Structure formats: C-alpha cells, structure tokens
Amino acid sequence: MTIADIAKIYLDGLEAQSVETISALLTEDATIEIPFSNTGTLSPWFVFEGRDGVLGYIGTIFENFSQVKLLNRAVYIAEDGRTVFVETTGDLIQRGTNASYRNRYVFKFTFRDGGISHLSEYANPVSFAKLMGIDLG
Numbered sequence: 614m615t616i617a618d619i620a621k622i623y624l625d626g627l628e629a630q631s632v633e634t635i636s637a638l639l640t641e642d643a644t645i646e647i648p649f650s651n652t653g654t655l656s657p658w659f660v661f662e663g664r665d666g667v668l669g670y671i672g673t674i675f676e677n678f679s680q681v682k683l684l685n686r687a688v689y690i691a692e693d694g695r696t697v698f699v700e701t702t703g704d705l706i707q708r709g710t711n712a713s714y715r716n717r718y719v720f721k722f723t724f725r726d727g728g729i730s731h732l733s734e735y736a737n738p739v740s741f742a743k744l745m746g747i748d749l750g
Contacts, residue, residue: 616694616697616722619638619727620688620729624720627674627681630681632668635671639668639728641664642663642730643667643731644662645660645670647660647734650738651738651748676708677707678707679707680705680706681703683701684701716740720732720734
C-alpha cells in the first residue's frame with residue numbers, strides 16, 4: 614500500500630465516520646495541527662497530540678457533522694517519499710441544525726513506519742468561525 618493509498622483511506626474514513634479506520638492508520642505519537650486560526654496569527658489554532666488526542670478531535674467532527682464529504686480530491690506526492698498533499702472541497706452538514714458547511718481543504722500527511730505521524734489540516738478559518746459563531750480577529 615502506498616502513502617497515497619493511506620491518505621485516501623484516511624479521508625474515506627472521515628466520510629464514513631469510522632474512528633476504527635482512522636485509528637489503524639495513525640502512529641502512536643501522531644499529531645494533527647490546524648495551522649490557520651480565527652485570529653490571523655501565525656500560531657496554530659489547534660494541535661492534537663498522540664493517537665488519543667487525534668481520535669478525540671476526529672470524534673468531535675463526527676459529533677458535530679452528520680455528513681462529511683470530501684469532493685474533487687487532487688493528490689500530490691512530495692519528492693521526499695513520505696509526504697502527501699490532498700486538495701479537496703468539503704461538503705459537510707452540521708448535526709442538529711442541518712446547516713451546510715462548505716470549505717476548501719489542503720491536507721498535508723507526513724508518514725513514518727507506514728503510518729500517519731503528522732497531519733496538517735489547512736482550511737479557511739472564516740468559513741468555520743461563521744458556522745460555529747466564533748469571533749474573528
């Protein structure tokens with residue numbers, strides 16, 4: 614299985630809302646970082662460390678969204694052989710309100726020993742903040 618295959622399985626796991634699928638792809642010390650913040654600073658908005666921290670974050674996605682679709686995926690493999698970028702459009706439905714949430718994403722996957730060791734999830738923080746009623750700036 615290639616690193617591009619693993620990235621696809623991860624994103625398919627998000628769509629299927631399968632914690633088990635995602636868990637199996639992570640290294641024990643995996644990290645997810647949300648680099649773009651609602652404040653516009655250079656500090657990441659969120660960082661989730663370790664498999665349990667990452668799965669806790671994934672769980673909040675599944676709790677907050679009844680639909681997760683990642684459409685029009687474009688996959689790019691870096692020359693280092695351990696990094697994959699996936700550009701995609703998110704089409705999500707907020708659980709409880711049925712509000713549509715659309716965003717553009719770039720996922721940067723870094724692999725070690727056949728597992729995802731680091732994931733950066735780049736998305737427009739303004740779109741998310743508006744949906745969730747979070748202040749900007």
